[in-house]
Amino acid sequence: MKGLAALLFIAIMTNRLSQVFRYAEVRWYCVIPDSFCGMTSLALALSVLFGKKDNCAYHFLWLLGLFGGISTVIYATFVDQGPTIFYLPTISGLVHHSLSATVVIALFMFRQIHITYKKWYCTFFGFTAYMTLGAFLMATFPITDAFHIVEPLLSDTPLTAWVMAPMYAFAYALILGITELCRKRKYPRVTE
Numbered sequence: 736m737k738g739l740a741a742l743l744f745i746a747i748m749t750n751r752l753s754q755v756f757r758y759a760e761v762r763w764y765c766v767i768p769d770s771f772c773g774m775t776s777l778a779l780a781l782s783v784l785f786g787k788k789d790n791c792a793y794h795f796l797w798l799l800g801l802f803g804g805i806s807t808v809i810y811a812t813f814v815d816q817g818p819t820i821f822y823l824p825t826i827s828g829l830v831h832h833s834l835s836a837t838v839v840i841a842l843f844m845f846r847q848i849h850i851t852y853k854k855w856y857c858t859f860f861g862f863t864a865y866m867t868l869g870a871f872l873m874a875t876f877p878i879t880d881a882f883h884i885v886e887p888l889l890s891d892t893p894l895t896a897w898v899m900a901p902m903y904a905f906a907y908a909l910i911l912g913i914t915e916l917c918r919k920r921k922y923p924r925v926t927e
Contacts, residue, residue, distance in 0.1 A: 739841055740783035743834040747776040750827035757824055769872050769881035771899075772803040774865060776835045783838060788847050794854040795861030797839045798907055804836025852911045862900050869896070 751773065754765040768774040779800050782792035813828055820826060842848045869882035880886045888894040 736783055736841060736845060736847060739834070739838050740780045743776055743831060743838050744780035744784065746827060746831035746834050747773060747780060750824065750831050753823040753827055764872070764876040764878070767872065769869065769878055771799060771865065771882060772807060772832060772835070774868070775799045775803055776831045779835055779838055789849055791854060791857040791860070793842060793848045794850070794857035797842060797848060798903065798910070800835040801839040804832045804839070807832040808836070850911065850914045852915060855911065858904065858907055866896060
């Protein structure tokens with residue numbers, strides 16, 4: 736797990752550094768991820784490297800990492816940013832997205848995370864941290880949008896953070912409900 740997380744950390748830092756040096760002037764503030772996927776990859780890598788089994792961060796990051804990783808590899812909106820797919824910001828973006836999904840799958844395979852409704856609050860704290868960081872980045876640096884607070888994830892859709900957060904909460908609640916039903920069916924409570 737730690738080796739996979741180290742690869743994810745290298746991939747996301749390569750992507751972030753490629754953003755720092757992408758423009759005519761060096762933009763050091765670009766090393767801080769300003770997107771859900773970038774921050775999820777960084778937080779997931781660090782939580783696996785330095786966190787304990789089944790830590791709170793996993794309960795917020797797993798669904799974002801899995802969905803963001805898979806959907807971005809299937810529908811990468813940033814592929815046309817360079818002359819070829821091997822343009823460093825493009826290929827490092829694809830690599831960190833796919834590794835993010837891979838780390839989440841490995842968390843489940845190696846039983847490093849156990850989904851439970853008892854840790855629902857991790858999602859609230861996670862989104863609050865992302866939105867706070869996004870607001871900070873927009874107020875401090877010349878960033879017009881961070882974490883899709885202003886602009887939608889996909890153009891011509893209403894998918895800003897304020898629309899995605901309730902959708903995420905609903906999907907997560909549904910997954911928690913199904914998990915608990917399956918758990919109760921597998922281990923029924925014995926009554927006297």
